[in-house]
Amino acid sequence: MNSHPESKQCPSLFPFICAIIGLVWYVVIWEFVIRGCRTARIRYRTQPRSSLATAPPSSFPGVSILRPLKGLDANLYENLESTFTQQYPNYEIILSVADEQDQALPVARALISKYPNVTARVIIGEEVVGVNPKINNLIRSYHEATHDILWVIDSGVSVAPGTLARSVALLETSTPTIFSKKRIALIHHVPFASTQEQFLGSLIEEAFLNTNYAKMYLAINVTAVEACVVGKSNLYRRSDLERLNGSLKPRALTDNDQPEDCLRGLAAFGKFLAEDYAISSALWHELDLRHDLSCDVAHYTIGKMSFSDYVWKRVRWIRVRKHMVLIADVAEPFTESLVAGSIAAAALWYLFGIRVWLFLVIHNAAWLWVDLDVYESLAGRPLAADRRWLFIGAWCLRELLALPIWILAMLGDEVVWRGKRYEMFGAGEVRSSRQEMEFRGGDKLLGKGTTINSC
Incomplete structure (x- = not known):
């Protein structure tokens, strides 16, 4: 019996x-x-004047700048000084350290002495509300801040003098867009990295943050379909945070199920390692509010980073995100240049007979050109000629490492941050590893006599 003629074509339908x-x-x-x-x-190629520039000083809303400190970050003095020189008439600076022995403390005190006309003070001593050391460091500053608008900025970041004015204007006068008609509750700044150190990890990190990471960060945020915020430099209102319970679910679904003494505000995020994403996601989902990017960058100085440091930092990011936005984490390899290009090359070869090697050469050249253009936009200048080939070499290595690092990250749940081990679980929540819990006394982790009701 002869088979149907069309059956011979069936095997080719799937490919x-x-x-x-x-x-x-x-x-x-x-x-x-x-x-x-x-x-x-x-x-980012132009920085317009703030809409507050011509307003009387009395109309400027007050801002409390919170800077948590831990050790001597690269360019710490210059980073902190950038907030003392903001062109804004109504702000205070609160610098916080966990203990009196912290090496950042003399730097903070020197700047306070240098700028006596700036309202600034240091808070020593953390309040432990969870396993996230940054949140523990910030809690007292958060409660003692004079103003409702808070600017939380990492110690490794410096900003331009007009950043605060432009950011506050955006927060205060934000208007609905074609993508969303929700109120803007958080203003954030895309990181722009620089390094003076010729360490391999530092160079790869610089290439990654200023190209692939930056362009996808910007694309996701301008699309505004989901929260996507990195916490190096964020502005938000304390009054909004005080309505959050850290459940990352709409308030209507959780309010009736939570105990009265459930943690709210900043303390509710001490259970997350990625508190920046958790806060932005809570504003988005719990309060149905939105975020926006200002036209300023957060200049991030990379210190000495070895190749191993870079690999394990990326592993930490991926493992944290795996428990918060699994779909995005699973899809990540398919957004990378080599994987996406290989998929397209195979498809074009099968459909049209286009040579794979020829397509990949064109694809990677175009991808590199776009990445360099993103770098130039954020930097406000072209990549220096004497660093161009070094940067491109680091960029190529970053692209080659993307898939192996992702595979390594997906095989585990433990992360190491500031010398401590944590285990990821749930919706991005974190707990100290068994060894860390035993070392610190297990149930004493939250401090003597502290009782925490997590939402």
């Missing part, structure tokens, strides 16, 4: 469908890439 899906995915990824590049050009 044909896969090839079409692969090309569609490639087009979607490039749409995001171009969107990120275009956003960088539009938003």
Whole structure:
């Protein structure tokens, strides 16, 4: 019996469908890439004057700048000084350290002496509300801050003098967009990294943050379909945070189920290692509010970072995100240059016979060109000629490492941060590893006599 003629074509249907899906995915990824590049050009190549520039000083809302300190970060003095020189008439600075022996304390005191006209003070001593040391360091500053608007900025970051004015204007006068008609509750700044150290890890980190990371960060935020915030420099209102319980779920679904003494405000996020993403996600989902990017960058100085330091930092990021936004974590390899390009190359070869090597050369050259354009937009200048090939070499190594690092990260749940081991679980919550709990006394982790009701 002769088989039906069409049955001979059936085996080719599956690879044909896969090839079409692969090309569609490639087009979607490039749409995001171009969107990120275009956003960088539009938003960061010019810095307009703040709408508050011509307003009387009395109309400027007060801002409390909170800077948690831990040790001597690279360029610490310059980083902290950048907040003492803000062109804004109504702000205070609160510098916090966990203990009196911290090496950052003399730097903080020197700057307070240098700028006597700036309202600034140091708070010594943490209040332990969870396992996140940054939150523990900030709690007292958070409660003692004079103003409702808070600017939480990491010690490794410096900012331009007009950053605060432009950010407050955006927070105060934010208007609905075509993507969202929700009130803006958080203003954040895309990191721009620099390094004077010729360490391999530092160079790779610089290339990663200023190209691939930056363009995808910008594209996701301008699309505004989900919270995507890094906490190096964020502005928000304490009155909004005080309505959050850290459940990351709409208030209507959780209010009736939570005890009266459930933690709220900043303390509710001490259970998260990625408190920046958790806060932004809580504002988004619990209060149905939105975020926006200012036209300023958070200048981040990278210190001495070895190759191993870079690898394990990326592993930590991926493992944290795996427990908070699993879908995004699973999809990440398919957004990378080598994987996305390989998928498209295979599809084009199958459908049209285009040589794989030729397509990959064109694809990677175009991807690099876009990444360098993003760098130039954020930096406000072209990449220096004497560093161009070093930067491109680090960029190539970053691209090659992306998939192996992702695989390594997905195989585990333990992360190391500031010399301590943590285990990820739940919706991004974290607990000290068994060894750390035993070392610190287990149930004494939250401090003597402290009782915490987590939501």
